Amino acid sequence: MPERLTETLMDLWTPLIILWITLPSCVYTAPMNQAHVLTTGSPLELSRQSEDMRILSRSKRGWVWNQMFVLEEFSGPEPILVGRLHTDLDPGSKKIKYILSGDGAGTIFQINDITGDIHAIKRLDREEKAEYTLTAQAVDFETNKPLEPPSEFIIKVQDINDNAPEFLNGPYHATVPEMSILGTSVTNVTATDADDPVYGNSAKLVYSILEGQPYFSIEPETAIIKTALPNMDREAKEEYLVVIQAKDMGGHSGGLSGTTTLTVTLTDVNDNPPKFAQSLYHFSVPEDVVLGTAIGRVKANDQDIGENAQSSYDIIDGDGTALFEITSDAQAQDGVIRLRKPLDFETKKSYTLKVEAANIHIDPRFSSRGPFKDTATVKIVVEDADEPPVFSSPTYLLEVHENAALNSVIGQVTARDPDITSSPIRFSIDRHTDLERQFNINADDGKITLATPLDRELSVWHNITIIATEIRNHSQISRVPVAIKVLDVNDNAPEFASEYEAFLCENGKPGQVIQTVSAMDKDDPKNGHFFLYSLLPEMVNNPNFTIKKNEDNSLSILAKHNGFNRQKQEVYLLPIVISDSGNPPLSSTSTLTIRVCGCSNDGVVQSCNVEAYVLPIGLSMGALIAILACIILLLVIVVLFVTLRRHKNEPLIIKDDEDVRENIIRYDDEGGGEEDTEAFDIATLQNPDGINGFLPHYQRGFLRGIPENAA
Incomplete structure (x- = not known):
């Protein structure tokens, strides 16, 4: 304790001792034309300095400045003496007054205007203000007139260790x-x-x-x-x-x-490998689980954090690598096992997988510690589920001839219950796919029969859906598409491909092709169509025409001679027999109409009617048709005009029979008996213009006899 007190006293007095020693060294001489002395120090020293200044003043007048110091944080019972102002103009008669102005004058520093002593009357803080600039001046005590110009000096606040270090930015x-x-x-x-x-x-x-x-x-x-x-x-x-x-x-x-x-x-740095929480995982999954469903999760813990703890998961071995896959969940940092392919409890009831977890971001500084990975075993048990029936084929293709008998079997579908406890199956047709109910199915054995006749020429394909339902559980159903192709039979005879009409020129040459015809058959034989053409037996020796089969399955009709005369015979009818190559073959007879026409020298048909006149050379058939169309249009316009005029005059016509009789009785005209009666035509009265716009003279006269005011 005494040692601690000694250290404290030394810390307190050391600055004061240093100040006391250094003050005399601070004195310096100002320009010699001044006559004042500024002193600082203890009262004894101030008295000695005053005497010395008097000796100096005898030779030359001048200011002598000391650097004034005052110790900060000094506090005592009395104000602390900072220094003293003195001038050699002062004879001691107390006729000089000292004035102090500037920083802190009168508030912090106070001067004795007679002696020039400057005291600090307040406790000073260097950290608040380190120095003060003041101005000293000597004036006449009575008149206050300046004896010398004012002069500035500085009072510095001397530091003591009164502030502890601070960490301004902490913590x-x-x-x-x-x-x-x-x-x-x-x-x-x-x-x-x-x-x-x-x-x-x-x-x-x-x-x-x-x-x-x-x-x-x-x-x-x-x-x-x-x-x-x-x-x-x-x-x-x-x-x-x-x-x-x-x-x-x-x-x-x-x-x-x-x-x-x-x-x-x-x-964190990646200095720890992943580690599975357990070496063996067990999962169970129903066999009817949907593909892509999560089977289970495995997790490898890593003491690292962030990306250093991220691991990728893989299936590296096992008997279920083709059926299962594992993906990494970046959020949960675990591996999710999912189903890739369907499971079948009846085929295999369990699987074993070997999974691996490996760090994604490896720090090469720690790679020597060993592989940053770990493995675990996963056993997956397949559970039995009530599965829907399974068809023997994913699709069925059936073929049936279009002449198949009703109720004949055209095909069969089969299905089974894949469960161990097999359930009987019932079959039915989805009637939305067979709206015309052309087919039936045996509910027990799946045999499909024909319900209505088929016609390949109307529809070649029929697509229906067969439904298989478990008897024990009607919610377990399966569907399968069945495509039924209708096979062709030779049930249609060939015929002309279109309505043909041939034209024969009167000046034609023997052997000239009059017309080329082709045939069509609605059937569709496997080897394509091949037609046979012939004339009727009674027309084989036809003196006018003959036929010729072409390589493209068509037929050409040729003239046997020339000199045809349309005035003698205008139209010839040529029956042709067409047979197909079916088994058995079918045939039909089509008649070709051949018209004899007048032609130009170059063989252009000009007229095919006996009464028609020969067309001017160069007038084509198209021009003739255009002229006829114009004539017909003019006739239509004339008929419409006449009809409209008749409708315009109809309100003036008397159509009521009673009204007509009244008019006849009302007029007391003398007639000629039966002759006038017979001469009267009621139809003529109803149509005053007559049927052809002509009236007999006596009828017109009769009508003129009707008064103008007749109703």
């Missing part, structure tokens, strides 16, 4: 990778001291670690913090709290100190 946070080598830089901190860094050691700081060893160290002068232990493991401890101290006075005893905290977090 601090820093990170460093785990497994870092010894001496890896973590961060640096900085403390500030408000004391004067120029004067003494009050602001000289030294750093040290109070808490956080032996993990971290700090450089005393630069405050750089480094790792003090190598290979610190984040998985063992992730966060460290370091307490740092900054001490002034160069770290010596008696100095002030400040502390802060630094939180150091170890960041």
Whole structure:
């Protein structure tokens, strides 16, 4: 305790002793044309300095300035004497008055206007203001007239160690990778001291670690913090709290100190491999599970975090590699096993897989530790499920001849229940695919029969759907498409491909082809169509025409002679027999109409009617048709015009028989008996213009006899 008190007293008095020693060295001589002296120091020294100034003033007048100092934070029972103003113009008669102005004059610093003593009347803080600039002046005590020009001087506040170091940016946070080598830089901190860094050691700081060893160290002068232990493991401890101290006075005893905290977090590196939580996993799955369904999840734990813990999963072995797949879930960091192909409990009841988890991001610094992967075994048990019937084929193709008998069997479908406890199956036709109900099916054995006649020429294909339903569980059904192709039979005789009409020129030549015809057959034989053409037996020796079969399955009709005369015979009818190559073959007779026509010298048909006149040379058939069309159009216009005029006059016609009789009776005209009666035509009255626009003279006269005012 006495030692601690001694150190405290030494710390307090050391600045004062230094100040006392250094004050005389601060005196300097101003220009010699001044006549004032500024002194500072203790009262005894001030008295001696005053006497010395008198000796100096005898030779030359002038100011002598001392640098004034005042110790900060000084507090006592009385104001502290800072210095004294004195001039050699003062004979001691107290006729001179000293005036002080400037920073803090009158509030912080006070002067005795008679003696010139300057006192600090307040406690000063260098950190608040380090120096004050004041102005001194000597004036006549009675008249206040300046005796000398004013002059400035500075009072400096001398520093003491009254401020502790501060960490303005604390507390601090820093990170460093785990497994870092010894001496890896973590961060640096900085403390500030408000004391004067120029004067003494009050602001000289030294750093040290109070808490956080032996993990971290700090450089005393630069405050750089480094790792003090190598290979610190984040998985063992992730966060460290370091307490740092900054001490002034160069770290010596008696100095002030400040502390802060630094939180150091170890960041992760990939220094740990994944590890499955268990070596064997068991999963169960129904055999009817939908493809792509998740069967189960496996997880390999990794002590690392973030991307260093990411692993990829793969199936590397086992008897179910073709049926199952595994994918990585980046969020959950596990592997999801999914179904790729359908399962069949009756075929195989369990599978074994070997799965692997491997780190994605490998740190080469730790690759020597071994493979960053792990394996586990997965056993999958297939559970039996009530499955729908299974058809023997995914699709069926049936063929039936179009002349098949009704109720004949055209094909059969089969299905079975794949479950161990097999259920009987019933078959039916989806009537939405057989709206005309052309087919039936035996519900027990799946035989498809014909219900209505078929016609290949109307429809070649029929597509229906067969339904198989379990008897024990009607919700278990399956469907299969059945395509039925109708096969052709020779049930259609050939005939002309179109309505042919041939034209024969009167001036034609023997052997000239009059017309080429072709045939068609609605049937579709496998080897294509081949037609036979012939004339009727009674027409074989036809003196006028003959036929010739062409290679393209067509027929040409030729004239046997020339000199045909349309006035003698205008039209010839030639029956032709057409037979197909079917088994048995079918045939039909088609008649070709041949018209004898007048032709030009170059063989262009001009007229085929006996009454028709010969067309002018160069007038084509198209032009003739256009002329006829114009004539017909004119006739139509004339008929419409006459009809409209008749409708316009109809309101004036008397159509009521009773009205006509009234008019006849009302007029007392004398007639000629039966002759007038017979001469009267009621139809003529109803149509005054007559049938052909002509009336007999007596009828017109009769009508003229009707008064104009007759109703």
